[in-house]
Amino acid sequence: MSPVVGSAFFLFYLLALCNASGADIALDAKATLLHRIDSLNLLIYTCLLTLTVLTIWVFKHRRVSWLHETGLAVIYGLIVGAIIRYASSTNQVTYIDAHPAPDTKYNLSVPPDILRFRFPDKIQISSGDTVPNKTYAYSFRGEIVNLEQNEIDLKATFDPEIFFNIILPPIIFHAGYCLKRKYFFRNLGAILTFAMVGTALSALVIGALMYGFVQLMPASLASSFTFLDTLYFGALISPTDPLTVLAIFSQLKVDVNLYAMIFGESVLNDAVALVLSGAIQNYEKRYSVDGGFEITAFLAAIGDFIGIFSLSLLVGALLGCFTALMTKFTHVRDWPLLESALFVLMSYAAFLIAEVFELTGVVAVLFCGICQAHYTYNNLSSDSRNRTKQLFELLNFLAENFIFTYIGVSMFTFPKHHFDPWFIIAGFLTSTLGRAVNIYPLSFLLNLGRKPPIPMNFQHMLFFSGLRGAMSFALAIRNTVSEARQAMLTTTSLIVIATVVLQGGAATHALAYLRIPTGQGQNDENEALPYRDVRSLYQATDSGRPETPRSGEAGEKARLARLWGALDSRLLKPLLTHARPPLTETLPGFLSPLARILTTTRQYTQADNSLRRTDSDSDLCLDEPQPVPTSIDPQLSFSLRNGYGNV
């Protein structure tokens, strides 16, 4: 690694010195230089990720548990970021001030897309060339707020849009695709409460407290933050990303319901925070004059929130169901490569369709992932099941580690940081408080109606799992126009780094301190129920057939889950997959012609004992046996089941 970076920096110096003669050749050289700098940036991250992978291996090999891979990625990122910042030459960008040409007529209220810049070529060409002054195209980039800020712009940074369009979708899709739906639905009430109400509450509390803090600070700072700014900060810092904690949970086999609550909440609150921050920005756009608070606009923002969230959900779910129908009623499964390609394309289309219609692609892709796992997965050939699972697992791993590496590197190289110690301290305090407001009061309310209540040590653990991560960072780096936004980015980066490294490292101790039982959970349950799956559980409950009594868990199932289960097992599963019972049995009689059309021969003919294999409704990524290599250490099978399957 270090020789690579070393030689890369040497090259950097060489490149900076390069100054060819002749404008055309210089221009070509410049294009080449830019291309090489791009490649170098990518290479730096590739090397960092390689290093992270190797170190993770060493850590796993030596059973180090106090540092998770994301923490490692952040730390390596910080180190390399510092090296790039302080050890490499500043590759100064050249600027010229430009004005419209004197004789230009234009009728634009907005700056144009392209400038045609007539640049006086200093090099005199001796031959009778007719174009001594060449014209160059310049494309619009953004507003310049601070004219003095001639900062390095090319150093190992990427367009923030990359996070939303390339890095986040596979992470979020994977989360949906790997959601352990059995436990998710069993704890649906708690998860929805924490993710929906809790995130909004947390955003509001953090926003209000931050506004108060800012008012207490020096006047220069106070004036640069409106209430909407701090509310936006509240929204972006509220989503949690407890990767580290969850990895430790599955290593130590912590209670599955706790796992499901923390994971389910973190999956959903990413989506909630994204839509929430969008609604706040829309509000801001509508009433950007004074940053005040109008009740109609506030209601419109809530309408925005609900509308965008549910429409995005609908787009994702529809695309997922459409894929299920395509894989059910065609024989595309005979060609697994085509099938996998179709699967990937349809899932990405969900993201793109939502984005095209100004909805939230991330929400769409999340629910698309859940539907793909719940319905389409059952129709896929076993080759495609493996392929899609492994593909998204790998993409998720690379994307996640890339984003944490980038958080580390950008701490030093991103030009738009603004260190404001008061704001940072206030940010740490309020984000902790916001998490507490999310968990404790809502747990109290939930426990009023919940059969086995959420015990106090679980609540503490939920509070402790409030690590911040990729989504907060992506939202913070999206807009860094004003000083207020830059201070938010810096604070968010620091909170992410601190929580991932410190809280992540202390997770094992927290589990021990809170006396949360380990070494139980999903595996026990599977052993107890070797040939059962969720669908049959739903069935048993819904149709009144006797269910094997199971230690108090039946009552725990939320009412929502039961309603959903009935709809799912009687209508959606038979319609979208080859699962039994066929629609001909579940639909009312007058619909039977339709039901016959929508039922495949496979649904009629397949015996009930083949259900278990076909219908993988249970824990997709956790329970299914993975292909085990031929000659391995005994610890492999453990790590395969627990190390990565379910993060």
Added chain:
Amino acid sequence: MSPVVGSAFFLFYLLALCNASGADIALDAKATLLHRIDSLNLLIYTCLLTLTVLTIWVFKHRRVSWLHETGLAVIYGLIVGAIIRYASSTNQVTYIDAHPAPDTKYNLSVPPDILRFRFPDKIQISSGDTVPNKTYAYSFRGEIVNLEQNEIDLKATFDPEIFFNIILPPIIFHAGYCLKRKYFFRNLGAILTFAMVGTALSALVIGALMYGFVQLMPASLASSFTFLDTLYFGALISPTDPLTVLAIFSQLKVDVNLYAMIFGESVLNDAVALVLSGAIQNYEKRYSVDGGFEITAFLAAIGDFIGIFSLSLLVGALLGCFTALMTKFTHVRDWPLLESALFVLMSYAAFLIAEVFELTGVVAVLFCGICQAHYTYNNLSSDSRNRTKQLFELLNFLAENFIFTYIGVSMFTFPKHHFDPWFIIAGFLTSTLGRAVNIYPLSFLLNLGRKPPIPMNFQHMLFFSGLRGAMSFALAIRNTVSEARQAMLTTTSLIVIATVVLQGGAATHALAYLRIPTGQGQNDENEALPYRDVRSLYQATDSGRPETPRSGEAGEKARLARLWGALDSRLLKPLLTHARPPLTETLPGFLSPLARILTTTRQYTQADNSLRRTDSDSDLCLDEPQPVPTSIDPQLSFSLRNGYGNV
């Protein structure tokens, strides 16, 4: 599909009409609009690919063989391109001419990276705002040659660099990773001759002929082409891309040696053409004054060619071997996800390192792929083997179909096409002639020294397999500054479309017409040699042990292959993989301490009968049994082995 595109166009119209008040909001709306147009472009291609996948499925299901998926992708692309061109509103880009600000002092020989454009804001803000004129940043894009060309720039087109940095690497890596090395090495002499000498010869002949043609044409055309221009055209049109033909070959089980020659040549000539065109451009840069021909510069270009090619090869091979060492001497294989991530990262690093050092990343990634298949693959866990194979198969499939779709769409939407009927006709003629000059004289020469000569019908088939594809298009679209280059792009696109659709469609008939035997090949051979692999063949030959006599094929093996085989089986394989015999047996005695360090216990202890499983030196993607789905049509196992495994 059509409702999606229909509604997308409707949205397009709506967006074009959108005109909010207030410059800031308008600017925000514009950014949103651009983001949505980007998403829409991606969505169009995603839908096109989905449609292609579904149609391929229908074709395979109904056993249609006259149209391959790439041909289909091109045709769909053309249709949608025409719709976009003629049915949607032209989303006019706004321009303003700009000059340097009057009082600016600058000292630049090259246009600056960023313009700071002071745009007089037409909207008067009533409050006492201090910044009535806002400043915007504009970044450098390129030279404007034709000021009248206010063409659509935003319609479903991408930056050409995307092809070289994102689309081509996985395609080329996959080609290297899936190369059937047994037959490749057996025909190494012929493949190298066709790929190296043949491509250069073809480029030269096409270049010279085109220059002659151009001189015969109207004066305006003749003056815009230099000899270097036509030579560049020769280089970019020479590489072949016989995907369609090869797909049919493996469906019909055509002779494996013919398959290996065509595939091997097409893999290598992509790399050769890329380096060749780079050398021509370098030559052009050095002597850009008159486009003449100087002998020293010519020699320098040849030096460039050889140097860049071999250094790139070295970078790729070293990274591949380094990965092999890492997977051999660490236990990272216990965590297949980490192992796969490492594999992908190292392979991509090969590409990036080559690019950073101004070598050719594509060449590096090709030879990295070959090394990964030859060495690293043997060290991987079975999970990683599957995962990497399936990942790159899927990426290759998507990238390949994307590029052919794009060729179709860009025929209508790319603004820099220049239709010149004479140049197009000349292009078709000379590219056919160039292919003939590549095959027939070189086959004649090869047959002088080759034991079983290449029969005449094989030569015709080699000639017929001269389809042009992704690499030609990517090279042509890279530079479209001058009219000459634009004419080249148009001609190249048309040649690619015509050869892929027509020649690809006629491949089955050509096989029948040339009486090339089908229904034999790899499978027979495997059945004859159920428990043998290449390495043991090499061993047998090298150590003088008796070999089962096999119908004249032993003599056919090139001398190069035998030399390489000795080095490979005695030094490289034992060093880089767990293969037997260990280095302790093959290295001379005085090196035995070193040999002991480099030999793993697994190499000592493993029995010879485990070799077959571990050492997959034979046809990686062709022969290995793929996981077969549980309940399938009988035709599946056929398609699995032949439809996609080896393209």
